[in-house]
Amino acid sequence: MIFFIYQFLLSIILIFSPIIIIIRILKNKEDKLRFKEKFCLISKERGNGKLVWFHGSSVGEILSVIPIIKKYDNDKSIGKILITSSTLSSSRILEKIKFKKTIHQFYPIDHAIFSRKFLDYWKPNIAIFLESEIWPSMFKSIKNRNILLILLNARITKKSFDRWSKFKEFSYSIFGLIDKAYSQNSETNHYLKRLNVKNIQSIGNMKFIEDDNIKSDKSDKKLFSQFKKYKTFIAASTHETEELFAAKTHILLKKKNKNIITIIIPRHINRVKQIIAEINELGLNVVSRSSKKLKLKGIDIFIVDTFGETKKFYKFATTVFLGKSIIKGGGQNPLEPARFGAKILHGPDVNNFKDVYKYLKKLKISSVVNSPQKCADSIIFKKNMKKVQKMKYLGSTILKKTLNELDKSIHNEI
Numbered sequence: 001m002i003f004f005i006y007q008f009l010l011s012i013i014l015i016f017s018p019i020i021i022i023i024r025i026l027k028n029k030e031d032k033l034r035f036k037e038k039f040c041l042i043s044k045e046r047g048n049g050k051l052v053w054f055h056g057s058s059v060g061e062i063l064s065v066i067p068i069i070k071k072y073d074n075d076k077s078i079g080k081i082l083i084t085s086s087t088l089s090s091s092r093i094l095e096k097i098k099f100k101k102t103i104h105q106f107y108p109i110d111h112a113i114f115s116r117k118f119l120d121y122w123k124p125n126i127a128i129f130l131e132s133e134i135w136p137s138m139f140k141s142i143k144n145r146n147i148l149l150i151l152l153n154a155r156i157t158k159k160s161f162d163r164w165s166k167f168k169e170f171s172y173s174i175f176g177l178i179d180k181a182y183s184q185n186s187e188t189n190h191y192l193k194r195l196n197v198k199n200i201q202s203i204g205n206m207k208f209i210e211d212d213n214i215k216s217d218k219s220d221k222k223l224f225s226q227f228k229k230y231k232t233f234i235a236a237s238t239h240e241t242e243e244l245f246a247a248k249t250h251i252l253l254k255k256k257n258k259n260i261i262t263i264i265i266p267r268h269i270n271r272v273k274q275i276i277a278e279i280n281e282l283g284l285n286v287v288s289r290s291s292k293k294l295k296l297k298g299i300d301i302f303i304v305d306t307f308g309e310t311k312k313f314y315k316f317a318t319t320v321f322l323g324k325s326i327i328k329g330g331g332q333n334p335l336e337p338a339r340f341g342a343k344i345l346h347g348p349d350v351n352n353f354k355d356v357y358k359y360l361k362k363l364k365i366s367s368v369v370n371s372p373q374k375c376a377d378s379i380i381f382k383k384n385m386k387k388v389q390k391m392k393y394l395g396s397t398i399l400k401k402t403l404n405e406l407d408k409s410i411h412n413e414i
Contacts, residue, residue, distance in 0.1 A: 002169075003136060003170065010110065013109075014111065027270050031091065031106070037105050037108070038106045038109055039108065040108045042118075046121060046123070047101075050078055050125045051079060051081070051082055051122060052080075052081050052082070052410055053084070053127050055127070055128070055133055056085055056129075056131065057087070057090075058087040059090050060207070061090075061131050061153075062130075064206045067209050069081060069099070069102055070099075073102050078410070079101070080102075081102040082122060082124065086106065089269075089307055096307075112137045119141050119142065119147070126148045126150065131154065131155045132154070134151075134174060139174055139177045139178075140174075140177065143177045150179060150180045150181070150406075152402075153207075155183070155184050157187070157330075157352060160191075171195055176196040180405075183203075185355040204397070205355070205398065207336070207356075208398050209399045210392060227296070229259070230261045232316065233253060233319055233379050234313060234314070234317045234319070234321070235264045235265070235321040236313075237267045237324060238264060238265070238266050238267060239266075239268075239329060240327070242323045242347075245372060246264050247282050247300075248282070250284065261301070261302055262300065263313055266305070272288060276288065284301050285299050286299075287303070310336070314336060318380055319343045319344075319378075319380055320334070320343070322345070324349075325347030325349050326347035326370070329349060330353075331347075331349060331350030331351065331353050332352075334353065334360060335356060339388065340388070342365075343379075345375055345379070347368070365384065
């Protein structure tokens with residue numbers, strides 16, 4: 001009955017979907033040509049051979065699996081690798097990575113009709129879903145075709161567990177379809193067991209794995225050579241009000257350090273005009289990455305409003321404030337800047353990454369801040385390379401374990 005209601009509600013949404021899509025295109029949240037893929041109007045050829053399918057929601061999930069995909073992209077026994085995701089930002093990041101046989105499509109709306117059409121076309125030999133991507137219609141269609149279903153780097157929070165638990169029988173039937181779940185923490189293990197997943201194994205959080213895919217062009221070199229002349233503070237994955245938090249921190253920093261630039265990397269770049277207007281009201285000079293201004297003299301705030309460039313800035317970062325933590329949002333993943341040796345600052349709410357922050361706190365490279373003054377007082381301008389090496393070792397260990405486990409499943413299926 002719950003599944004029927006779920007499908008009925010999706011059918012109602014489909015009626016209004018043209019309006020929803022137009023609004024999302026106007027807000028730069030949807031590809032104005034490729035949005036059709038979400039309705040299973042497929043734009044690319046499947047080709048011959050065995051197909052391995054990876055699905056992740058957005059940027060974080062996709063980036064975490066890139067080192068894995070690079071390995072299988074060179075595997076001659078695999079004919080094609082399909083990556084699906086739901087967001088425009090993730091698709092643009094994938095466009096910048098050169099693969100031999102890996103292609104990207106947008107994930108279809110989870111209606112039974114689209115799920116069946118998607119699988120009939122792509123015919124994957126194995127389906128690997130990332131983190132908390134649980135889709136009832138697709139999961140049912142996958143199991144109806146006896147395709148191996150894996151939940152990789154699984155993450156279930158108390159909030160999502162409570163939500164699923166409201167419909168116990170329905171949730172048990174959907175989670176019970178998962179053949180293997182590789183969890184990233186003990187909390188997830190506990191919740192997966194209670195949701196009827198039978199085969200669970202802990203490997204570790206794949207976001208500890210380092211990916212060295214950082215490429216620069218000539219204009220980058222001109223810009224980043226200038227950043228070396230300044231002290232920098234980065235506020236990344238920021239949400240509404242957190243850009244002003246960072247700007248006010250900058251004002252305090254500037255009292256002691258005239259030669260400083262604050263770099264803000266908003267989570268949603270469609271908000272950039274609003275962000276610039278708000279910061280200008282503080283009397284600060286702002287420039288955006290997309291403006292291609294190469295001279296930094298006299299600049300207070302540098303806003304990164306381009307896709308897939310965050311790592312370039314993390315590479316020279318000494319302190320990074322992670323957003324969605326001052327607001328009640330649960331925080332953003334701090335592992336990427338921490339791997340580059342930056343000290344991590346965050347607000348009080350980091351419930352989405354409790355295990356990660358527990359590890360960073362143990363290494364003494366993260367601190368809680370709840371005001372611009374405390375943030376300014378906590379900023380350092382030097383990396384700790386010994387702690388970087390510890391994180392690199394942990395990441396390489398998790399990568400080896402993950403590949404060993406996936407090899408068993410992928411090569412048995414193909």
